[in-house]
Amino acid sequence: MLEWFELHPELELAYRMKESFHEIYNCSDKEDAQAFARTWLDSLSPEMEYAFGAARTALTNWWGEIFNYYDHRVTNAYTESTNWLAKDMNRMGRGYSFEVMRARLIYEKQARKPTTKVRGIKPKPFLPEKVMYRFGIIDEKVKTIEYGPHIPTLCDLLDKSYFS
Template structure:
């Protein structure tokens, strides 16, 4: 890619290959581990423990935990009162679920509540101490986090993420799944023009329309259905409003 040596900040996940490539090609670049990937690790660990707890129950008792995945993986501030009540009932019966859930939420707090890098380090240290020895899933990601600690906490110096790019990728994937065998050109067109960011053509009142009456038995073929006095009647053509498209990708518009 032309100009790659001018890249100042690189955001990535915790795969070592990306880090080695950046260090080799653009060693001066500032590397930041995307916070969404960090939180995603804790979500996966929580989900693994949730599955273990559910599988350990007799089949009849498994009914006590329904729709648990959607409630437990949801951000605590997004829960509805009924969901909070259900969550707390599960916690009373299954304390390991409660521990795993708050480990996930505490990691989110490292990012959401810390004012600077030092405070984030302190919160992370407390998070590490709160992991039970029996939680192999969280112990494993603790090692991963410590191997990338420098890059993870670089976020608090330069708070960059890949959120916008990930949103674009998700839109592309969903559009691609909805069809089959799209060429690149067709897929690109659907991505650009498949949202309400598309400006539809508008017409002024210079266009004269006629109704199609008495078209039975072939009369339709000889009937002129529309007259356009002036092609300039189309006052606005097709196009994409980039600001609207950006808001869609960022979740501000539907």
């Protein structure tokens, strides 16, 4: 790379800008990440604008959504992957609209099972559940969290023509 950078200084500049952009996600908290992103946007030189214009636009248009990552440490990668699978299936001509196929992929119970987690400990009931809630015997902090469909499971189901 160093030899290429000597021959093409703009390539090194683009590489450094790209690497710097990825550093946003190495920040420890939301405020630092937003400050780093503002600095990155300000440092984007006019000669690199053509190469990073889409990144600049996405960053500014989706600022809140992008930096919500620091509040929850969860991305929409599952949603994007599921949409991609639905579009592929739609192109294969399975006979469903994109919206129907996406819904089938997102809500498929078999695919959601590996990513469903139960948080907290629920005691074994010794009274009817209504009574236990009323008297505070059941911990209401127990909850089920679903992180979306498990993409490898969806791919296996697709390979087996489950959605046909």
